[in-house]
Amino acid sequence: MGYTLNTAQANQVLAALRKDYTVYAPKRFRNQGRYSATDVIRYDEVERWEDIVWDVKSDYPAKEVLTPIQQAIFYFTEDEYRESKGPKKPILVLARPCDINAQHVQAKIYAGNGGYTDLYYERMREMVKFALMECPGGDDTCFCVSMGTNKTDDYSLAVKFSEDGAQIQVTDDAFAPYFEGQPEADYTPAFVEENELKVTLPDLEDKEVRKALKNHPMWKEYNSRCISCGSCTVACSTCTCFTTRDIIYGDNPEVGERRRVTSSCQIAGFDQMAGQREFRSTAGDRMRYKVLHKFHDYKARFEDSHMCVGCGRCTHRCPELISISATLNKVSAAVDEIKAGQAQQ
Amino acid sequence: MNHDINVKKTRLNCFRQSKVPGEFMLQMRVPGGMVDAKYLENVKHIAKTWGDGNFHFGTRQTFDIAGIKYENIPAVNEYLEQYIKEVDAELCDVDMDTVAHEPQPWDPKSGYPTIGARNITACIGNYHCICGNINTFELARKLEGIIFPSHYHIKINISGCPNDCNKAHMCDFGIIGVSKMTYHAERCIGCGACVRACEHGATRVLSLNEGIAKVDKDPCCCVGCGECVRACPTSAWTRSEKPLYRVILGGRTGRQTPRTGKMFLNWASEDVIIGVLKNWQKFSAWVMDYKPEYLHGGHLIDRAGYKKFKELILEGVELNPECLVAEDMFWHETEYRSNFNVKPIEQHHTAGPQA
Numbered sequence: 001m002g003y004t005l006n007t008a009q010a011n012q013v014l015a016a017l018r019k020d021y022t023v024y025a026p027k028r029f030r031n032q033g034r035y036s037a038t039d040v041i042r043y044d045e046v047e048r049w050e051d052i053v054w055d056v057k058s059d060y061p062a063k064e065v066l067t068p069i070q071q072a073i074f075y076f077t078e079d080e081y082r083e084s085k086g087p088k089k090p091i092l093v094l095a096r097p098c099d100i101n102a103q104h105v106q107a108k109i110y111a112g113n114g115g116y117t118d119l120y121y122e123r124m125r126e127m128v129k130f131a132l133m134e135c136p137g138g139d140d141t142c143f144c145v146s147m148g149t150n151k152t153d154d155y156s157l158a159v160k161f162s163e164d165g166a167q168i169q170v171t172d173d174a175f176a177p178y179f180e181g182q183p184e185a186d187y188t189p190a191f192v193e194e195n196e197l198k199v200t201l202p203d204l205e206d207k208e209v210r211k212a213l214k215n216h217p218m219w220k221e222y223n224s225r226c227i228s229c230g231s232c233t234v235a236c237s238t239c240t241c242f243t244t245r246d247i248i249y250g251d252n253p254e255v256g257e258r259r260r261v262t263s264s265c266q267i268a269g270f271d272q273m274a275g276q277r278e279f280r281s282t283a284g285d286r287m288r289y290k291v292l293h294k295f296h297d298y299k300a301r302f303e304d305s306h307m308c309v310g311c312g313r314c315t316h317r318c319p320e321l322i323s324i325s326a327t328l329n330k331v332s333a334a335v336d337e338i339k340a341g342q343a344q345q
Numbered sequence: 346m347n348h349d350i351n352v353k354k355t356r357l358n359c360f361r362q363s364k365v366p367g368e369f370m371l372q373m374r375v376p377g378g379m380v381d382a383k384y385l386e387n388v389k390h391i392a393k394t395w396g397d398g399n400f401h402f403g404t405r406q407t408f409d410i411a412g413i414k415y416e417n418i419p420a421v422n423e424y425l426e427q428y429i430k431e432v433d434a435e436l437c438d439v440d441m442d443t444v445a446h447e448p449q450p451w452d453p454k455s456g457y458p459t460i461g462a463r464n465i466t467a468c469i470g471n472y473h474c475i476c477g478n479i480n481t482f483e484l485a486r487k488l489e490g491i492i493f494p495s496h497y498h499i500k501i502n503i504s505g506c507p508n509d510c511n512k513a514h515m516c517d518f519g520i521i522g523v524s525k526m527t528y529h530a531e532r533c534i535g536c537g538a539c540v541r542a543c544e545h546g547a548t549r550v551l552s553l554n555e556g557i558a559k560v561d562k563d564p565c566c567c568v569g570c571g572e573c574v575r576a577c578p579t580s581a582w583t584r585s586e587k588p589l590y591r592v593i594l595g596g597r598t599g600r601q602t603p604r605t606g607k608m609f610l611n612w613a614s615e616d617v618i619i620g621v622l623k624n625w626q627k628f629s630a631w632v633m634d635y636k637p638e639y640l641h642g643g644h645l646i647d648r649a650g651y652k653k654f655k656e657l658i659l660e661g662v663e664l665n666p667e668c669l670v671a672e673d674m675f676w677h678e679t680e681y682r683s684n685f686n687v688k689p690i691e692q693h694h695t696a697g698p699q700a
Binding site for chain 1: 471475477478479480522524531532533534535536538556557558571574575576577578579580583584585586588
């Protein structure tokens with residue numbers, strides 16, 4: 001079923017949906033950007049249709065709804081504990097194809113990795129349905145087509161926004177009642193078929209090439225350029241790393257909560273072990289780890305796709321203007337150089 | 346060279362006397378140091394037609410053109426009509442027919458009516474800079490009409506952030522763009538980037554609370570620079586919706602008693618800044634008993650005393666709730682000569698109504 005709604009009608013549908021669902025979408029937070037008089041666009045509960053930002057990509061990904069930056073996992077008192085409660089209502093997330101595909105990646109890591117299902121992700125994911133936001137084309141940091149994440153059929157609704165309303169496709173019958181009496185009109189979402197930015201992935205199949213790449217001088221550039229702030233991984237649609245922290249309430253160390261808090265492989269100390277030993281002690285090492293994880297290791301383990309969905313948010317948020325696509329080109333050049341060297345031997 | 350020129354009159358007209366008798370340097374106002382680049386054509390035309398062909402960046406961000414012969418001043422002034430109208434009258438909404446808010450019709454062919462107040466300088470601010478908290482030249486344009494034209498002098502420098510590249514600390518009335526930060530604890534991952542940024546670049550008011558892995562702030566000494574916002578990877582620190590301002594008062598250079606300014610207002614709103622500066626003429630007039638001299642604002646504050654200054658300058662100004670005001674002010678001057686102020690009583694300056 002399809003509908004064409006003006007803004008007032010879209011608000012009626014949103015109000016009806018909000019009775020049964022918590023609806024999340026990208027919203028504009030004025031003057032909350034990194035630089036003054038700039039905004040941040042990030043996910044939040046929406047109450048008004050006009051608050052949904054659809055014409056530009058959000059700075060932060062939809063994953064913030066499913067895997068919040070901070071969440072309580074259990075509360076403890078002396079020798080007892082109680083699990084935190086999951087979402088009370090089902091959740092509807094308005095998201096572009098990159099963000100929806102990113103959840104398939106996150107699901108692999110949280111549910112099934114090592115034969116273990118993460119309760120907190122699972123109970124959330126079960127409650128989430130997606131409303132696809134037809135992507136008007138993204139920006140010059142996007143490369144979803146190169147990563148094969150420009151399309152999805154994992155949605156209950158599809159929405160094409162315009163200045164004065166929206167075209168909507170309802171694919172999940174459970175959502176039909178919310179549209180009762182609204183003007184019907186056929187609509188099928190279109191997907192981005194070409195990005196301005198095209199990325200050729202380096203061929204990292206060969207173990208010897210990877211070993212040589214690990215020690216390649218190309219990573220040294222990032223020792224001086226990257227400030228290890230972690231903005232890229234926080235903005236990443238797929239990064240799942242978190243740490244746990246015990247928060248003690250007041251002066252009684254036996255009462256408190258355990259939290260799960262986002263962490264980042266790019267921040268110094270992430271891989272610190274007992275004895276202060278670190279695996280990756282330079283920004284270049286950490287960059288290499290991230291790049292190989294996104295463009296080799298994940299696929300080697302799960303076999304279906306790369307971890308990166310090409311949303312470009314890491315590039316977009318990097319305060320030092322480091323581009324992931326330019327970095328990949330440098331990796332490709334390094335791999336060519338390594339292979340040429342091997343051929344000569 | 347036989348000249349009979351009233352150099353005080355030419356100075357008032359923004360033509361500065363040269364060491365070459367009969368030559369002058371024009372100083373064109375550029376409020377906030379920012380104008381459309383098309384005006385560089387005008388600068389070039391003046392320099393090549395009447396000047397010595399060179400151009401100097403004035404230390405107060407004026408377009409300076411030296412080597413203009415006295416007899417060419419009327420022609421230059423006539424040519425300046427369009428620039429003054431477009432930049433001061435239109436862009437800055439200056440009422441050119443008043444001087445110090447008193448009616449005094451301006452002859453558009455006669456160039457600048459006064460040299461006071463001096464051109465408002467500004468850094469590029471948040472129009473471009475990643476550190477800036479405010480749009481500096483937009484503020485300058487709002488203030489230009491309040492302080493100019495006037496025979497009372499004030500030097501205003503605007504800096505976009507507490508790094509103070511534009512030296513708000515070294516003028517009569519320095520304005521620094523600041524922000525009051527909001528901490529969104531639920532977005533904080535406890536990485537400590539803000540703590541390090543504050544430690545390296547600001548006043549060390551942040552610390553990592555290991556117990557809760559969140560950041561504590563000692564609000565006493567936050568300078569409002571926004572380095573924490575810039576450093577944060579999750580937008581857990583954000584700036585206040587509206588920019589705020591710090592005013593640094595009474596700084597100056599000079600041959601006698603140079604000194605850096607001291608904080609007069611902190612966390613003031615734009616309305617407060619505008620309200621205070623609207624009282625500037627009244628304050629200056631009172632100090633000099635309504636007889637303007639070529640004397641900069643800081644000296645007037647000295648004559649009146651800070652408390653009298655505060656009383657007159659805050660008259661009718663409604664302070665925003667966050668705004669703090671210095672109760673007293675203790676400048677530290679460079680004393681080129683010890684006991685500089687100890688002198689015969691008849692040499693003392695006066696303030697206010699004179700018999």
